[in-house]
Amino acid sequence: MKEAVKRQLLDIVGEDRFFDQDLDRFTYSYDGSFLPLVPPHLPDAVVQPVSTEEVAAILRVCHAHDVPVVPRGAGSGRTGGSVPVAGGVVLSLQRMNRILDLDEGNMMALVEPGVVTFDFYQAMEKKGFFYPPDPASWKFCTLGGNVAENAGGARAVKYGVTRDYVMGLQVVLADGRVIETGGKAVKNVTGYDLTRLFVGSEGTLGVITRILVRLLPLPPAKRTLLLCFGSVDDASTAVVRMIQGGVIPAAAELMDRVSIEAVARAHPVDVPRGTEAAVLVDIDGEPELLGPQARRIVAIARDAGAIEVREAADEAEADALWLLRRAMGPAVAAMAPNKIGEDISVPRTAVPEMIRRLQEIGRRYGFTIAIFGHAGDGNLHPSILTDLSQEGNREKADAAVAEIFRAALQLGGTLSGEHGIGITKLPFIVDALGEAQVEVLKSIKRALDPRGILNPGKIFAGGAGR
């Protein structure tokens, strides 16, 4: 990094929030994705701003000197979104973690991007409000990262994803100008919907410094059921019929046998023999409606061939059942030296066929593939378990991933439900969107970031300017 840039950045944030020692640079070279740690993608420096003004000043400096800027929250992304592949400055936003305002009348809150999702959820819960998006990483991921990746979660089947709660954003543009999109008006067709453009933009169009989200009233009651099936088909059928029948679960999480066994290695897990798939179902709402809903779910599940149906008796039991699901990603990862976790999304009714194809791909390549995901919305997380240090496995895994993506696209699905494209799915974006659409993305990128300093090398190849 040029001495002049370093000096100016130090002037903005001071020594305590500027790091450029080798080790600090290394620790901001990775995220929660399966990209290899070495050789590391080292940033030149890491800065931790605490205000919009500081972010704007940093961007003005970086823009003037063509220094890449990579926004980062908790670094818990799964596709390399915050990995500084082109070096430059990692803009660590974890210290911008204040909840600025709660407007109870309009049921909206204004937050900074570094607020941890779960902390926000709890703060709102205390006031009787409900912020539904609940990515599995919500205990440690940040709202800024959720917005940048348009994170989903288990509740998406009933409540939608992060996008559905963002009413407005404060964004620092590549050159340091600050804009505010959207607002508290529920109906708003003044100009293009820039709020939606920035949601899911993966840090490539601007740096999000404030987020206005809408809230719901807290559902007064919740129930949790675990449905065990002898086949994945039966499990998927049950979920499709539930939703068709008007019982929309607050979550319907599918787990295959391999995934359940992975969690069982570290936690007590109790499912009947012969379970090939389980579905964890939450229902929420008025307490008097939950009894009849639970009974209908049980009836539908049994009709679809469930071998066991269990309802959590209390909150502690519900938490224990949920642990099964929340621990799943990392627990599956612990089964092999490498886990290549994917995030495909298909129409709900295509889930059984997608799972059949996944299993077939696994057999053909000789990989164990663990499958879990959000059956209610068709978003699946197949994980290829392998040892990439073994000769030839890397190539085989790449080929298998390509086939998985192809299968998802053939079934009317897409590359990513909630993790974003980042680096790991970049080679497939043209297959998913087509040349023309990718050109449109690039035009937007050029318009907002002509010098290509914002998170370069992500989403599509050959970004503008660099």
Add this chain to the structure above:
Amino acid sequence: MSAVDELARIVAQCDRCGACQAVCPLFAHLGKEAAVARGKVAMLRAYLEGGLGADAVSVARALDLCLLCQACAANCPSKVNVPRAVLLGRAALAPSVAPPRLVRAADAALVRPGVLALLGLLVRVYRSRRVYRLLEATGALGLVRAVAGEVVDFLPPPAGLPGADSSAVAAMASSGRAAGRGLAAGGTARGKVHYFAGCLMKTVYPHVSRATISLLRAAGYEVEVPPARCCGLPLLAHGRLEEARRLAAHNVAAFRDAEVVVTDCASCGAGLKEYGWLLGSDPVWRLQAREFADRVRDVSEFLVGVRTEAAPAGGGRPRVDGRRSGLRVTYHDPCHLVRGQKIKAPPRELVRATGVEFVEMAGADTCCGGGGSFHLIHRDVSRRILARKIEAAEETGARLLLTACPGCLMQLQYGVRRAGSTLQVMHIVEFLHAVNSAGAGPAPRAH
């Protein structure tokens, strides 16, 4: 498996999800990746794979910045044993860094029983009221500080002097308001236990040791105190794996005849219970070490067992009616007890059984910032963590803050003095001993 192989195996299990960020006390205060478990595991992995691009010294320094509180491991979805990785990493990097003077001095003392005994004597002299007053009056206290450094600040001043333990429990006990259904003192011996006296207990808290021994005796046990050496945990924490193993082997031999090994130091207990691992690659000691580890009990774990066993007979259980004492008590979980030994309920049960009002404090099981010698080396962040801990204890409105590890005890007492709080900090056995002695005679002074 060699230490480096084991290290490589552990760090390969991390999938870098980042869950440790939610629980690491250092990360909460420092907010940078190098401070959190994921950062340390990643740097170790890259270091072993040969692509880190940072030198061994900076890695060693980063590894040094860990409380070994185990919060990361307890909350890790993949159950990555980060504390062990940190220990093994420190051992692997030990040849490339010189530890701070203080740490070197402490390690040197810990492996020499004679030096340790001398230190114990010095502490006793320092803590005698007359000597302390003399030091204070002549200004020599400053000189002591200049020679011994900040260590002195962590020593509790003599009883009865400002900043020392006031004696809430002793007062309660001697007021006679406790009901006085004490232990079946000196009853038929129910068996023999061997008491493991940790180094801090011997040098700074001998009165706690005495309380533990007399509680065990009162519960009907014959108590033997074999010549224990340091449990090895501090040396392990300082990357001195081989010396830790030698000490472990000594202790296994010294307690060869013990059926039950009881300790009142949570850190020693956690260390001792890991001997099976520590000596796991030693063909001579492996089996004995594992058997030894299985026989180790924390004092609260042991006493709760005694209570349960003795309940039908009604005798010999440490139970005194403290209901009318009006004393409100809270408890801090030592990391090495709640996570290191998974003991959470027993100390609470024992305290509740006395009938005093027990109030849970917020974040009872988060680290106090002590971390062995951590508080002496990383003073800033340690004090920030400690200040929050004392606040949480104060918020309960308790008069007494109990804990179960001399390391925490020292740190918490320091924190209370620093904050100018009126809280009294005590080891749980001091408290139990005081309430148990209430009916039987004068309560022991805190000193």
